[in-house]
Amino acid sequence: MQPHHGLVRTPSGLIDTLPSWYDGPVKDSILTFVNEVTAREGPSFVPPEERIAVFDNDGTLWCEQPLPVQGLFLFDRLKVLLNDRPELREKPPFSAVASHDRLQLAQLGKKGLAELFYATHTGMTTEQFSIIATRWLHTALHPQLRRPVLDCAFQPMLELLELLKRAEFTCFVVTGGGVDFVRACSHELYGIPKHQVIGTRAKTKIEVEGERFDVIKLAQLDSFDDRESKVLNIEQQIGSRPIFAFGNSDGDLAMLHYTAAGNGKRFVALLHHDDAAREYAYDRNFAISPLSQGLVEAAERGWMISMKECFAEVFTPWPRVTA
Amino acid sequence: MQPHHGLVRTPSGLIDTLPSWYDGPVKDSILTFVNEVTAREGPSFVPPEERIAVFDNDGTLWCEQPLPVQGLFLFDRLKVLLNDRPELREKPPFSAVASHDRLQLAQLGKKGLAELFYATHTGMTTEQFSIIATRWLHTALHPQLRRPVLDCAFQPMLELLELLKRAEFTCFVVTGGGVDFVRACSHELYGIPKHQVIGTRAKTKIEVEGERFDVIKLAQLDSFDDRESKVLNIEQQIGSRPIFAFGNSDGDLAMLHYTAAGNGKRFVALLHHDDAAREYAYDRNFAISPLSQGLVEAAERGWMISMKECFAEVFTPWPRVTA
Numbered sequence: 001m002q003p004h005h006g007l008v009r010t011p012s013g014l015i016d017t018l019p020s021w022y023d024g025p026v027k028d029s030i031l032t033f034v035n036e037v038t039a040r041e042g043p044s045f046v047p048p049e050e051r052i053a054v055f056d057n058d059g060t061l062w063c064e065q066p067l068p069v070q071g072l073f074l075f076d077r078l079k080v081l082l083n084d085r086p087e088l089r090e091k092p093p094f095s096a097v098a099s100h101d102r103l104q105l106a107q108l109g110k111k112g113l114a115e116l117f118y119a120t121h122t123g124m125t126t127e128q129f130s131i132i133a134t135r136w137l138h139t140a141l142h143p144q145l146r147r148p149v150l151d152c153a154f155q156p157m158l159e160l161l162e163l164l165k166r167a168e169f170t171c172f173v174v175t176g177g178g179v180d181f182v183r184a185c186s187h188e189l190y191g192i193p194k195h196q197v198i199g200t201r202a203k204t205k206i207e208v209e210g211e212r213f214d215v216i217k218l219a220q221l222d223s224f225d226d227r228e229s230k231v232l233n234i235e236q237q238i239g240s241r242p243i244f245a246f247g248n249s250d251g252d253l254a255m256l257h258y259t260a261a262g263n264g265k266r267f268v269a270l271l272h273h274d275d276a277a278r279e280y281a282y283d284r285n286f287a288i289s290p291l292s293q294g295l296v297e298a299a300e301r302g303w304m305i306s307m308k309e310c311f312a313e314v315f316t317p318w319p320r321v322t323a
Numbered sequence: 324m325q326p327h328h329g330l331v332r333t334p335s336g337l338i339d340t341l342p343s344w345y346d347g348p349v350k351d352s353i354l355t356f357v358n359e360v361t362a363r364e365g366p367s368f369v370p371p372e373e374r375i376a377v378f379d380n381d382g383t384l385w386c387e388q389p390l391p392v393q394g395l396f397l398f399d400r401l402k403v404l405l406n407d408r409p410e411l412r413e414k415p416p417f418s419a420v421a422s423h424d425r426l427q428l429a430q431l432g433k434k435g436l437a438e439l440f441y442a443t444h445t446g447m448t449t450e451q452f453s454i455i456a457t458r459w460l461h462t463a464l465h466p467q468l469r470r471p472v473l474d475c476a477f478q479p480m481l482e483l484l485e486l487l488k489r490a491e492f493t494c495f496v497v498t499g500g501g502v503d504f505v506r507a508c509s510h511e512l513y514g515i516p517k518h519q520v521i522g523t524r525a526k527t528k529i530e531v532e533g534e535r536f537d538v539i540k541l542a543q544l545d546s547f548d549d550r551e552s553k554v555l556n557i558e559q560q561i562g563s564r565p566i567f568a569f570g571n572s573d574g575d576l577a578m579l580h581y582t583a584a585g586n587g588k589r590f591v592a593l594l595h596h597d598d599a600a601r602e603y604a605y606d607r608n609f610a611i612s613p614l615s616q617g618l619v620e621a622a623e624r625g626w627m628i629s630m631k632e633c634f635a636e637v638f639t640p641w642p643r644v645t646a
Contacts, residue, residue, distance in 0.1 A: 049510050049517070126558060170516065183562045187372050193493065194372070194562035195519070204558055206551050206577070213584035215558040222559075228529050235449060235527055235538040236545075237560050239506045239517035254529070254536075261536035 017163040020156040020313040026305055030160065033267040034167050037243065044265040046243060048168035053244035054234060054255060055161070057175035057182055057199075059289050060248045060271055061190060062153040063142065063315075065280040068288060069149050070177050073136055077120035094119075117178070118219035122202050125214045126180050133184035151318040153189055156311045157246075161190055169244065174234060175199040176226040176251050180217070198233045200225045230255040248273065249289040256303060270298040275308040279315075340486040343479040343636040349628055353483065356590040357490050360566065367588045369566060371491035376567035377557060377578060378480070380498035380505055380522075382612050383571045383594055384513060385476040386465070386638075388603040391611060392472050393500050396459055400443035417442075440501070441542035445525050448537045449503050456507035474641040476512050479634045480569075484513055492567065497557060498522040499549040499574050499612075503540070521556045523548045553578040571596065572612040579626060593621040598631040602638075 021027040036044040037051065058064035078097045082089055089098040093112035096104035108116070121129065140149045161171050173192055175182050179199030186192040203220040206213070225233050231254045234242065245252075245259035248271040260268045272291070274281050283291040298304040307314065344350040359367040360374065381387035401420045405412055412421040416435035419427035431439070444452065463472045484494050496515055498505050502522030509515040526543040529536070548556050554577050557565065568575075568582035571594040583591045595614070597604050606614040621627040630637065 052518075126562065127564070170518065172518075179562065195375075195493065195495075195560060197562065201559060204555050206554055206581075208580075211584060213554075213580045215554060215581075231529055231536075231538060232527055236524060237518060239449065239502065239520065241450070257531075257536045258529075258538075261534060 017166075018156065018159050020159055020311065022310055022312045024310070026310045030163075030267065033244070033265060034163060037265055038167050046264065050240060050243065051164075051167070051169040052238055052240050052242040053164050053169045053171045054174045054238075054242045054246070054259070055157070055171065056247040056249070056252045056255075057173050057177055059273065060246055060252070061157050061161075061173065063145065063279060064289055065273075065282065065286070066144060068177060069140075069142075069152065070181050071288075072140060072143070072149065073133065073181065074116060074120055076136060076140070077132070078116060081119060088119075114221065118202075121178060121180070122217040122219045125216055126204075127214075129180050129217060130184045133181050137185050145315075147315070147318045150185065150189060151316050151320070153316055154311065155313045155316045158190065158316065160246075161192070164244065165191065171196065172234075172238060172242075173197045173199070174225065174230050174255060176224070176230075179225070198225060198230075198237050226251045228254045231258045234258070243267070245269070246271070247294075249291045250294045251289065253294050253297060256298075260301070268301070268303050269305045270294055270303045272298075272304050272306050274306050275311070275314065278311075279307060340489075341479065341482050343482055343634065345633055345635045347633070349633045353486075353590065356567070356588060357486060360588055361490050369587065373563060373566065374487075374490070374492040375561055375563050375565040376487050376492045376494045377497045377561075377565045377569070377582070378484070378494065379570040379572070379575045379578075380496050380500055382596065383569055383575070384480050384484075384496065386468065386602060387612055388596075388605065388609070389467060391500060392460075392463075392465075392475065393504050394611075395463060395466070395472065396456065396504065397439060397443055399459060399463065400455070401439060404442060411442075437544065441525070444501060444503070445540040445542045448539055450537075452503050452540060453507045456504050460508050468638070470638070470641045473508065473512060474639050474643070476639055477634065478636045478639045481513065481639065483569075484515070487567065488514065494519065495557075495561060495565075496520045496522070497548065497553050497578060499547070499553075502548070521548060521553075521560050549574040551577045554581045557581070566590070568592070569594070570617075572614045573617045574612065576617050576620060579621075583624070583626075591624070591626050592628045593617055593626045595621075595627050595629050597629050598634070598637065601634075602630060 018027055036042055037046040039045055055061055058068040062069065082094060082098055088094040093108050093115050096108060137150055141147065142149050142152050145152060164171055171192055173182055173186055173190065173196065177199055179197055179201045182199050183194040183197045186194060186197045201222045203218045203222040204215050205218055207216050223229055223233060234255065241262045242259045243262065244267045245256050246269045247256055256268045256270065260266050272283065273279060283295055341350055359365055360369040362368055378384055381391040385392065405417060405421055411417040416431050416438050419431060460473055464470065465472050465475050468475060487494055494515055496505055496509055496513065496519065500522055502520055502524045505522050506517040506520045509517060509520045524545045526541045526545040527538050528541055530539050546552055546556060557578065564585045565582045566585065566588065567590045568579050569592045570579055579591045579593065583589050595606065596602060606618055
């Protein structure tokens with residue numbers, strides 16, 4: 001292996017990259033991979049249009065504990081809803097939220113949870129939803145980290161996205177979260193445009209009235225972008241098999257296997273949250289984003305990346321340094 | 324209106340653009356629009372991440388007469404299929420193809436036509452289909468224009484795509500054609516990557532066997548990307564309302580209305596094929612891509628662009644000039 005020392009040759013020259021990753025075999029393997037697939041005369045060259053990288057979002061690009069950020073948004077929106085329509089307070093599943101009944105909340109099940117999402121995320125245009133989500137994202141604080149939710153991205157992952165973009169990769173977020181929620185912040189957080197976000201989506205319909213021509217989000221699931229559905233949605237929206245994939249839970253395993261099974265050089269990684277001191281330590285025990293099958297398979301295949309051992313910094317610098 | 328004379332100021336400077344468009348009000352309106360939405364201090368500025376342009380493919384970016392190119396591909400693939408499996412020659416709808424029975428072919432209907440498409444376009448991975456389509460695209464000739472099908476794109480439209488890209492637009496093909504067929508040539512023809520192609524698609528399923536992990540195209544329609552579905556698919560895959568839309572048939576009208584109904588400056592156009600001398604002249608009379616409602620609405624709204632009056636050149640130069 002060539003020495004890298006945090007320097008990588010990309011089409012735009014030598015760049016000092018990944019300063020928030022510890023030097024070591026993982027950082028080396030990332031830089032080696034990028035060097036190899038971008039080396040025009042090399043045996044592993046991949047033309048830029050086939051340099052597709054996919055990233056899970058919650059727990060991969062930003063913190064998902066104690067709840068994914070969209071869960072925090074959901075409960076804040078439910079407060080607003082129950083304030084506007086107090087009659088809902090008596091009605092399940094809203095009564096569980098109104099009474100802060102943890103047991104009732106835990107027993108909501110998929111159907112109850114879906115009803116809470118539909119009541120706060122649908123029945124409006126994507127444009128209207130995006131305004132609500134963007135406003136919330138710019139004011140919300142993480143309940144335990146005590147920093148803005150938009151400052152809960154992992155600095156090493158932002159550097160990785162930037163490195164791949166400079167190396168002419170096209171990076172996609174492939175999230176189990178709501179596509180419109182993640183699209184409301186993907187550009188600001190990751191420099192990733194809306195059309196490079198694939199996620200869970202509701203069915204939609206067109207409403208035309210006079211000069212108005214709108215698309216309305218309906219209270220019906222169109223695709224829950226998790227597990228095998230991540231692969232089918234990648235195929236549908238990207239149309240090529242990725243050569244680079246990064247996830248953190250069992251929900252990402254299919255996408256990692258799909259990437260690994262392609263011909264030629266591949267980079268596949270699974271982030272293991274094992275750093276209770278700086279972030280959180282969890283795997284099997286986190287119901288929202290379980291990692292159990294993945295722990296075994298990622299270890300077997302050498303995909304596992306320990307946050308503790310690889311991240312020199314965890315979060316983006318905060319308070320932000322402004323000029 | 325400022326004088327343009329084929330020059331437009333984009334973020335990368337002054338560029339001589341659109342040489343294959345006649346000087347006149349249509350060319351002026353394109354250049355004015357691009358200037359206005361990219362002028363950082365102007366009242367109509369649109370940030371790059373919201374500069375979304377959508378283009379129909381058949382009849383908008385390339386020739387669709389006497390059959391859309393994918394129709395030529397279909398019949399060539401059916402020949403191969405009937406050669407490999409002669410027993411199909413007796414069986415409808417294949418018998419109509421085997422016997423060259425024009426009446427029977429014309430009466431196939433949606434179901435029969437779908438069966439021909441499924442037999443030649445599905446039951447394989449996207450990667451396998453892409454190899455077949457790419458090979459065909461590189462050898463096929465247009466039956467009347469006597470030039471390669473990959474040289475049947477409209478030169479003025481290629482210049483328009485290039486202008487928009489330089490002005491930091493993201494351009495999408497939104498086609499009623501098969502998404503995988505158009506993805507097989509979108510980069511080479513238009514410089515548009517696969518993930519910026521939205522089209523008609525089949526349902527898919529995952530097949531896993533040993534180290535193989537594939538997505539197989541099934542003989543079931545998932546979305547026919549035409550009319551209102553173009554709008555819903557734009558919403559699903561792009562996530563923002565376009566500010567620029569270009570089509571040529573009734574199948575594009577919903578997409579044009581959706582674009583026009585947004586806030587701020589918009590550019591909306593419908594190409595009218597009225598040049599029998601250099602290409603084809605058709606509108607209501609072309610069953611595959613009818614223009615009837617669109618003729619009325621585009622005229623009313625000032626969206627109509629006459630090929631005869633606006634295109635100084637129609638096709639890309641051919642034979643190609645090589646160094």
